[in-house]
Amino acid sequence: MKKILGFILTIGLGLLIIFALDSNSSFDDFGFANLSNRVSSHYITKGSNVDIIFGETVNPESGPANIVTSIVVDYRSFDTLGEVTVLFISALGVSLLLGSAVTQKRMSLDFKPNFMLRVGSRALFGIIIMTGVYVTLHGHLTPGGGFPGGTMIASAMLLLYLADDQFRAKIKGFKILEGVAGSLFVIIGLLGLVVGTYFLQNFLPNGTVGDLFSSGIIPIVYILIGLKVGSEISGVIDNFLTEEEAQ
Amino acid sequence: MIQYAAILLMMIGLYGLLTNRNVIKIIVSLNVLEIGLNIFIISIGFVYDGIAPILTSTNNSSALIFVDPLPQALVLTAIVIGVGTTALGLAIVKSIYSKYKTLEIDEVEEQ
Numbered sequence: 001m002k003k004i005l006g007f008i009l010t011i012g013l014g015l016l017i018i019f020a021l022d023s024n025s026s027f028d029d030f031g032f033a034n035l036s037n038r039v040s041s042h043y044i045t046k047g048s049n050v051d052i053i054f055g056e057t058v059n060p061e062s063g064p065a066n067i068v069t070s071i072v073v074d075y076r077s078f079d080t081l082g083e084v085t086v087l088f089i090s091a092l093g094v095s096l097l098l099g100s101a102v103t104q105k106r107m108s109l110d111f112k113p114n115f116m117l118r119v120g121s122r123a124l125f126g127i128i129i130m131t132g133v134y135v136t137l138h139g140h141l142t143p144g145g146g147f148p149g150g151t152m153i154a155s156a157m158l159l160l161y162l163a164d165d166q167f168r169a170k171i172k173g174f175k176i177l178e179g180v181a182g183s184l185f186v187i188i189g190l191l192g193l194v195v196g197t198y199f200l201q202n203f204l205p206n207g208t209v210g211d212l213f214s215s216g217i218i219p220i221v222y223i224l225i226g227l228k229v230g231s232e233i234s235g236v237i238d239n240f241l242t243e244e245e246a247q
Numbered sequence: 248m249i250q251y252a253a254i255l256l257m258m259i260g261l262y263g264l265l266t267n268r269n270v271i272k273i274i275v276s277l278n279v280l281e282i283g284l285n286i287f288i289i290s291i292g293f294v295y296d297g298i299a300p301i302l303t304s305t306n307n308s309s310a311l312i313f314v315d316p317l318p319q320a321l322v323l324t325a326i327v328i329g330v331g332t333t334a335l336g337l338a339i340v341k342s343i344y345s346k347y348k349t350l351e352i353d354e355v356e357e358q
Contacts (some may be wrong), residue, residue, distance in 0.1 A: 002265075002266060003266050006262055006265035006266045007262060009265065010258045010261050010265070011258070012264040013258065013261065014254055014255070014257075014258040017254055018251070018254060021250075027290070030248070030249065030250050030290060030293060031293055031294065031295040032294070033291065033292055033293060033294050033314075033315055034292070034352065035313070035315055038315065038317070039317065040292070040315045040316055040317045043316055044300065044309055044313055044316065045309050046309070051308050051309050051310045052302065052308070052309035053307055053308055053309075054302040054303060054304060054305065054306075054307035054308070057305065065301060065302040065303070066300075066302075066314070066343045067300035067302070067316040068300055068301075068316045068319050068320050068323065069302065071316055071317060071320040072320045072323060072324075076320065079324065083324050083327055083328065086327075086328050086331055087327055087328070087330070087331045089331075090331030090332065090334055090335045091331070091334070093338065094334050094335055094338040097335075097338040097339060097341075097342050098338050098341060098342065134271045141301075142301070144303065146326050147323060147326075151330075166308070184343070209302060210302065210304075229327075233330075236334050239328070239338070240337070240338070240341070
């Protein structure tokens with residue numbers, strides 16, 4: 001009975017959404033989005049009347065060649081600060097629910113990891129960390145940035161946890177790194193308030209579009225986000241893979 | 248057409264949320280709903296023959312036709328928050344299981 005009611009409710013809601021959006025003049029058809037009506041056209045042209053050329057334009061309004069990064073860390077940077085705070089609070093909630101990490105021991109695996117598995121996972125660990133650092137550093141030029149890069153670094157930690165039943169990361173260092181990176185993000189924002197006019201203002205010169213050392217504070221902020229996300233998710237992984245010590 | 252698929256995924260997730268009594272299945276349903284919503288938001292900004300909104304040495308001018316970058320930036324935020332909520336939900340599931348030794352809500356009894 002309950003299942004039939006739920007089925008009818010979901011079908012009704014789905015049809016409601018489809019009929020509300022179908023032939024609605026204020027909702028563009030799929031594939032025919034009109035960007036000139038949207039605020040995105042400002043983000044793409046970076047507010048200038050002249051075309052932005054990769055490798056030639058110097059000091060545009062917003063530096064990154066990756067327009068998504070210029071939205072996430074420049075135009076809507078305050079939103080990203082809130083997002084990082086949400087991630088921090090959820091990691092805090094996980095560590096509160098699963099107990100303090102210091103008094104706990106490593107959860108044992110069902111199998112005995114052999115020599116090849118331990119060595120192979122350590123060899124892969126370096127490659128995954130390097131990929132994560134590369135993605136984080138080039139967040140303003142290529143697809144990627146602090147969030148995917150940080151998650152890659154955390155996945156390298158997860159690999160070590162899964163491949164070796166004796167491994168335990170130094171979780172206290174992660175907590176310190178996370179706190180320092182988060183505070184530096186806020187301090188950079190406040191510096192913008194002091195040096196410039198508003199919070200999280202890009203007070204460094206933007207440079208040439210497409211250079212590695214360009215777009216002011218954006219790579220610095222994205223590296224801090226990458227460190228923070230990586231250490232936070234590593235902490236969550238450690239919380240899940242430890243258990244209370246049997247007294 | 249992909250928008251109908253996204254709405255279908257959202258509705259599958261909502262149906263799962265309404266009918267399931269297993270906490271792991273509830274979290275999986277929540278993730279299915281979230282992925283459907285993300286695909287829907289991305290599809291709003293799609294333009295035929297549009298390229299990814301990144302200036303490179305081959306697509307080097309802002310005068311080219313790009314897809315809308317704003318929904319992609321919003322979905323980046325939504326994915327990260329989805330990871331956070333999933334981790335928190337799984338932590339609650341782990342503590343429920345260690346206390347009651349069951350994952351079904353109906354079998355959880357007052358002690």
